[in-house]
Amino acid sequence: MFRLTSVLGALVAGALLSGGAARADGSGSATIDAIKARGQLVCGVGGSVPGFALxxxxxxxxxxxxxxxxxxxxxxxxxxTRVKFVPTTTTNRFTALQSGEVDLLVRTTTWTLGREANLGLLFAGVNYYDGTGFMVKKALGVKSAKELDGATICIQPGTSTELAVGDFFRVNKLKFTPILIADLPELRNAFLSGRCDAYSTDGSQLAGFRATQPNKDDLVLLPETISKEPLGMMVRKGDDKFFDLVRWTHFAELIAEEAGVTSRNIDSFADTKLPELRRLLGLEGDMGKALGVDNRFAYNVVKQVGNAGENWDRSMTALGVPRGINALWNKGGLQYAPPMR
Amino acid sequence: MSATTSDPRRSGPPLSGRAAPRRRIHLSWSDPLLRNIVWQVLIVGVVAGAVWYLAGNTARNLAARHIATGFGFLSHNAGIPIGEHLIDYDPSTSTYGRAILIGVLNTLKVSVAGIVLATILGTLIGVGRLSRNWLVARISGVYVEALRDLPVLLQLLFWYGLLQTLPAPKQSWHLGEAVFLSNRGIKVPLLDWQPAHGWALAAFVLGVFGTLAWRRAAARRQANTGIRPPVWPVALGLLGGVPLLVWAAFGAPFTLDVPVLRGFNFQGGGTISPEYGALLIGLVTYTAAYIAEIVRSGIQAVPAGQSEAAAALGLRPGEALRLVVLPQAMRVIIPPMTSQYLNLTKNSSLAVAVGYQDVVSIGNTTLNQTGQAIEGIALIMAVYLAISLSISLFMNWYNARIALVER
Known part of the structure; x- marks a missing residue:
């Protein structure tokens, strides 16, 4: 019932909001203007996902x-610091963004064709290349996901995991019973209490969950990764300027890491002669202005938050998650930023 | 106001059978008929305007936000796994339409069972509160106060948590080698269904009608002659004997599908899952507390003189309750009971909290996977409206039927 009312509320709010057309004044982006007028970014996150938002x-x-x-x-x-975090569930996250309740959705959301084509939303980039995995208790004695025939599996409803697990069992001609609970702590309780034999979600979340458990040695991650789950940040369609800004915020973090610029050493580059770095720091060119913000936007991002590597270390290395394919392209990973020029 | 300006509606010959004369509308604000028409047109206009505005605005914004609309998704392949389904479901071939139908059936499964059980439990507790036995009355009173004062969502989570503390399948509590209770639910043997059983069931249903007809005939005979022909031997023959003979005529097949622990879980047999169990127990115990109060107030609304008169006629207390007090109490009980049945049905949407896949749970997943939020919510609302209106219609019919007993 509570979920129903929240969805309805969001719908009514969406219906009452004025259309998303850009106004003539300011940055040329309705979303950026609204954020500046409010003095705050409203950002939809998970709120109970270790390593991502907790x-x-x-x-x-x-x-x-x-x-x-x-x-x-x-x-x-x-x-x-001027961010208002709005915790969303897997089932109400898209409505929150569609209705304008949040400006930006960064909630371990898998980039799929269906979502981009049907929801009126766009993925601005991938901040984590993930894949669906399984966790079981060591006592179960299971070594591979293919041994899970007949198992009961805990899954969050409305996720791409739900579909990936269905596909995996169908392809391998195995049977399973799903237990679908929207509330993440309730779902994890069901797994820990033994209601489910396995818990399935993105590998990163399994690792984060395992790391926060007191009895983590009793929990085993199975070796299979059964799907590609590129997790990205989403914006509404129809505001290309804001889309550009979000995308290049991500690229700026990657370019900074590639150039060895960190939040600690960034000021030592103030008199650099390298053109790419001068553009990154806003010393040369009108990169920020072209995006509708200050020319020093990338400097602010790196100085105040950090480059991609620093962010990873702060959130993921602390949980013991190896960087793997999320490393930069020149270190064997998939993260690659186009040139800033 | 002088006598000459009396209300025109009351003019004309009293007690006449003909229709009231047509009245002309005076174009004056002091004409009540004109005032009524103006107000009603105004209100209908405002409501229609608001609906028009909201619908138009929603359509415009959906278009501006590039959100696809329509119910076409219902015939798309669902792909979402569903744990409990009364009809066949295969994620690889079934559609979203079928998935939602399964959700509706799951909602009905918990609502119908919940209404029946809550009525039984609530009636027992309501009568218990009036008991002259101190202990029974106190326990019933504490039950009512405790259960109706706690939010039903909390109670559901409590029951679900409790059921999860049951042992794992390998250590399950069992009754013989047939019934198992574990954190995977209750596993019971199921009858391996054969045509013989269908025929026996048909004979039983016919027997029920036959018994009812015989009972009515017996009552008529008693009213006419004062002699009541025996009913129970006929009932026993029709309800027990004939179906058994039919079954035996087909060779008396009897095999049980017994649950067996294999791999992670029990295979075969029937299951009551912890999700369904927690939801059913939670809804029944919660709603029963309200029903108990309705039953108690209904019984107390019948004047004490009625039971005293029944006693004076020589009826025993049980007969007095059944024949005199309850029929009168029912007229007080039925209308609020209808509300409780509707509440139980709507509260079943809390299933989503304990992982039972009712229509809200499956509808939410569907609208999330397809992005059709407005269509999905509209479907869910239509389903609840249809179920609730059906309950209302049935209860109103029953209420009208009981009211006719009045003499």
Missing amino acids: PDSQGVMRGLDADFCRAVAAATLGDA
């Missing part, structure tokens, strides 16, 4: 997704 003991949202929200706030407003 409040720490002081109530500050921590994780890769949360830091990306901060980076966009730094790029738009020049201040990484």
Whole structure:
């Protein structure tokens, strides 16, 4: 019932909102203008996903997704702290973005054709290349996902995991019983209590979950990765300027890492002669202005939040997740930024 | 106001059978008929305008946001896994339409069972509160106060948590080698269904009608002659004997599909899952607390003189309750009971919290996978409206039927 009302509320709010057409004044982007007028970026995150977005003991949202929200706030407003985090569930996240309740959705959301074609939303980039995995208890004695015939599996509804697990079992001619619970802590309880034999979601979340468990040695990640799950940040269609800004905020983090620029050493590059770096730091060219924000947007992102590698270390290395395919392209990974010029 | 300006509606010959004369509308604000028409047109106009505005705005914004619309998704391949289904479902071939139909059936499965069980439990507790036995009355009172004061969502999570503390399948509690209770639910043996059983069931249903007809005939005979022909031997023969003979005539087949632990879980047999169990127990115990109060107030609304008169006629207390008090109490009980049945049905949408896949759960997943939020919510609302209106219609019919008993 509560979910129904929240969805309905979002719908009514969406219906009452004025259309998304860009106004003539300001940056040329309705979303950027709204963020500047509000003095705050409203960012939809998971809110209970270790490594991506989870409040720490002081109530500050921590994780890769949360830091990306901060980076966009730094790029738009020049201040990484001016973010309002809105926790969303897997089932209400798209409605929250469609209706304008949030400006940006960074919520471990898999980039798929269906979502981009049907939802009126766009993926601006991939901040984590992930894949669906399985976790079981060691006591079960299972070594491979193919041994899970007849198993009961805990999955969050409305996720691409749900479809990936269905496909995997269908292809391998195995049977399973799904237990679908929207609330993540409830779902994990069901797995820990033994209601389910296995818990399936993105490998990164399994690793993060395992790392936060007191009995982590009793939990085993199965070796199979059964799907590609590129997790990205989403914006509404129809505001290309804001889309550009979000995409280049991500690229700026990658370019900074590639050039060895970190939040600590960035000021030592103030008199650099390298053209790419001078453009990154806003010393040369009108890169920021072309995007509708300050020319020093990338400087603010790196200085206040950090480059891609720093963000990874803060959120993922702390949980013991290896970087793997999420490394830069020149270090064997998939993360690659076009030139800033 | 002088006598000459009396209300025109009351003019004309009293007690006449003909229709009231047609009235002319005076174009004056003091004419009540004109005022009524103006107000009603105004209100209908405002409501229609608001609906028009909202619908138009929604359509415009959907277009501006490039969101696809329409119900075409219902015939698309669903792909979403569903744990419990009363009809066949295969994620690789079944459509979203079928998935939602399964959700509707799951909602009905928990609502119908919940209404029946909550009525039984609530009636017992309601009567218990009026008991002269101190202990029974107190326990019933505590039950009502405790269960109706806690939010039903909390109670559902409590029951679900409790059922999860049951042992794993390999250590399950069992009754013989047939019934198993574990954190995977209750596993029971199922009858291996054969045509003989269908015929026996048909004979039983015919027997029920036959018994009812015989009972009515017996009552008529008693009213006419004062002699009541025996009913129970006929009932026993029709309900027990004939179906058994039919079954035996087909060779008396009897095999059970017994659940067996294989791999991770029990295979075969029938299952009551912890999700369904938690939802059913939670809804039944919660709603029963309200029904108990309705039953108690209904019984107390019948004047004490009625039971005293029944006693004076020589009826035993049980007979007095059944024949005199309850029929009168029912008229007070039925209307609020209808509301409770509707509440139970609507509360079943909390299933999503305990992982039972009702129409809201499957509808939410569907609208999330397809992005058709407005269509999905409209479908869910239409389903609840249809179920609730059906319950209302049935209860109103039943209420009208009971009211006719009044003399």
